[in-house]
Amino acid sequence: MSKSPNILIPAMGGTALVLGLAFGISSREYGAAKIDSLETRVAQVEAHASSAGQKAKSEAARAAALEAQIAEVQAAAAANPKTLTMPAPQSDGAYGLGRSALAEEIAAWDVDVLPDGRGLPEGSGDAFDGEEVFADKCASCHGDFAEGVDNWPVLAGGFDTLADKDPVKTVGSYWPYLSTVWDYIHRSMPFGEAGTLTADETYAIVAYILYSNDLVEDDFVLSHENFAAFDMHNKGGFVVDDRPELEYASWRAEPCMSDCKGEVKVTMRSVFLVETPEVGTVSVMNHGTLDGVPSFTADGPSFIPVSTSPAPQAEPEPATQPVPKPVEAAASPGEDALVAAGEKVFKKCKACHQVGAGAKNRSGPQLNGLIGRTMGSVDGFRYSKVFAQALEEGRVWDEESLVAFLTKPKTYMKGTKMSFAGLKKDADLDAITAYLKSVGE
Amino acid sequence: MDEMFKPSRRAFLRGSAAVAAGTVAGGAAAQVPDPLITELQDWASYTGAGVDETPYGMPISYESHVIRRNVEWLTASPISSINFTPIHALEGTITPQGCAFERHHSGAIELRKEDYRLMINGLVEKPLVFTYEDLERFPRENHVYFCECAANTGMEWAGAQLNGAQFTHGMIHNMEYTGVPLRTLLVEAGADLDQDKWVYVEGADASSNGRSIPMEKALDDVLVAFKANGEALRMEHGYPVRLVVPGWEGNMWVKWLRRIEVVDRAVESREETSKYTDVYEDGTARKWTWVMDAKSVITSPSPQMPIPHGPGPLVISGLAWSGHGQITRVDVSRDGGITWETARLGKQGDTKALTRFYLDINWDGAPMLLQARAMDETGYVQPTKSQLRAQRGENAVYHNNCIQTWYVNEKGVAENVEVS
Known part of the structure; x- marks a missing residue:
């Protein structure tokens, strides 16, 4: 496109129109936006004036006039601060x-406990009772002695x-505070069965955790009455955010722009190295060494490629095969609803068990192909004694045994580590059975 | 061509092949007529998908690699875990909800609007219960804010660990929220608004995540939000209602918000004592570190985004943000911090929101040590890793806002490194 001086004529007309509008609306923001566009226009006018020979003078004068008008718009906008964009009215x-x-x-909802003990319900429990509850409800993740299993927290x-x-x-x-322990256990634990502990059970578990930390004897009774008097070991170990004094004061300075360092080395x-296949990630160790990695100075990197032309062409590799989609075992259409319902019931199990493609052992074994599988037979999972024995006996999971187990786990398999109270509704039992059946190997 | 955009290590290893392909497609001097132009293509002849084929649209299949990803061994269970926004593959500043990182303490729950209740109690004249419908009747506001997990970049305290901006910096998203100012609800209940009071907020999920917020912040810019980017919140982000605490660590943005309690002191919940606190070298710990300091990262080139072409025009693109307000400037270094150039901001930064920056260069094909350094409206300058370690030691977990370095070699392959 060639630049013709005539192009500016409609542009100037538009500018005048915009100016008129800007005067007509006494909104600061609207005015400010228009000022921006006016300034752009003025810049265009000025640019043109410098290159358009004869017309330069008159256009420069016009630009000056526009600038004066802009100043007037700004003054008007400042005089009237009313704006159409406002926060929600208070x-x-x-x-x-x-x-x-x-x-x-x-x-029912306001059950949080403050460090001074406000919010605690009446009740008590000792470390001795706590050990039993802990073994039953907490040890599968936190270990019998609160030492933590796998990546679960050490207590x-x-x-x-x-x-x-x-x-x-x-x-x-x-x-720092015992109230935090009580409050968190009572409201948010056990993982997957939050909110099911009674006040006495919670006192007992807290007492046991203190015992496992060698902070009390095993006959120690914790109650709402002696709670506030208990000082934690690290009570004085915290300071309130001191970044403003220690960091902000010195890190608010004009930064260095050149020759900020001598030599920089990796x-x-x-x-x-985190690979990213179609789904998920694969972490592998990076075996790269620092050999051959350039160092840098103000003159540039120590290693500069010989040629700055594009890298030599390599033989293109054949296209890779698309990654096959994981095959899901199909359920018969009539069972779809039941399977879907079972998937919802399975939420109660998900804290500890995985099923489906790539399922791994967690706190509980993976459950792929459970029906028809020998009990206690998943590789790499540390079963309780009762399941180890079932494996020896060659007992196999079928629908009947699964329903019996899930109805009352600790009765059916006495000694199981599974801390789950059981499913009460027949509909849930049917659904979970259908769901687990639908998930193949 | 698709292959070269797939951010796998195999693709990195094929870097030179990708360069060759890129040259043919982008070069000015094509030797052979391009069949994509000279031959009639299927898509130019047959008809495409009709309307309603996807009532709610998903990204085209060619973009299926742009997804949240987690690193399995980081946590004990995916139910209480985190994944990462694919920031390396996004542009502009708004994070689409479908790929915005998730962090759950007891899994994401399905809570219907009809079953939603919000209680406000404690030091208030009128303890109240709101339904979802009630919330939509209060005057509402729209704001764009970033939400960053305090643990973002936490792995990197120990050194260069994870190879990719998604993994080092992806615990962040940036959305336009619609919601009611928390202040409005506090006033509605006749709350004691004295500056020495606190607001304890709690979620409806099994983790019952709760945090204490000082009254001054609660009255300032905290939102009780029910929409993000124009549509309902996603389940994983707290549908139907979450708290938005601008500029402050993501753990305080309580999801499935069910209760607001006005109290006379901080509750000292689990997430503000045993977690989200940092231990100094002398064994004392710093708590109540709410604000996310200024931070930036170059998203491309980066380990998952190698330079797919040879020397010549190159767009260096990145993100900057500050919990203290607007980003006012970002500098970029190509030599590991010896020399800095001021980058171009995509647009004037919104307060406590992501700002996009660019440095448009003519790459000479020489190796680079790429760094970005953000400055905010308070004049705060993003520190180096050495500055942070000198100040806080190496036992910290949270609030690592150090300057990140990518080593880009002459082939355009980038790697997470630490420099002297």
């Missing part, structure tokens, strides 16, 4: 929305490690 509580919360409702020990590299932050070594390469 009221004095007159909306009258919502309804009064009833005392029973507040009691005991770690004293005097907080200043070490990799501190061990447990309830005993790190948690000191460490990524430990893992």
